[in-house]
Amino acid sequence: MSEKVVRQCKRTWRRIGVSREDGAEMAGELAADLRVALADGRDPQSYVGGDPAGFARAWASERGVVPLRYRTGRLMAASLLGALPGLFAGLFMVFGTSSDELEQVLGRTVDVPTWLVMILYTASAVFVWAGVLAAVSAVLRFHADAARRATVGALAVLLPFFAVAAVVGTAMVARLYGYPYGLAVVAEVTVPLSIMTGLVGVTRVVIVRRFRPSAEPAGSLWDAVPA
Known part of the structure; x- marks a missing residue:
């Protein structure tokens, strides 16, 4: 049983990037304690x-042996997945409530009051905000990332501004290039999500560069992108 626990810990240390030397030292200490x-x-x-x-993960983090990596690819993917539920809820309010299909299902015209639409828009934005933060935090916690709190805290403040940037960027793309017929919904999803996830990646790079000791090599921006 002791050997099984040590093997499980060693696998976790390899996954989160603990060096072979630090992992072997910690495994020896753990085996002796067990x-x-x-x-x-x-x-x-x-x-x-x-x-x-x-x-x-907790022990490696306390000892400071987990290397700080950008993990931008994973965080951008996580922010995308975290934002989708709230975003689709908002799109339904834009397109679904006025669609002919919904009118046929209900058998009558749907007249949603403006105040209710605004409340639902706000709720959708809150769900997007919370979903992105939860997804990013989960990924960084999984990797015992030392800059997790700093990253999540920065995103908690910046995400509303990213949302504004995404809306403005989407409007500019629509004004300059227009959307092909039948692809408006797709464009309304992909353009703001691309802007938002890109800004999440930029924020992570800035946080890591400020958080990382100057003597530690910076590494690649995509060093943790899943294969």
């Missing part, structure tokens, strides 16, 4: 709180 725990009649799983992966 032997003592067994001698005292304590179960190895209880020693690590029943969660070897979480224990390994």
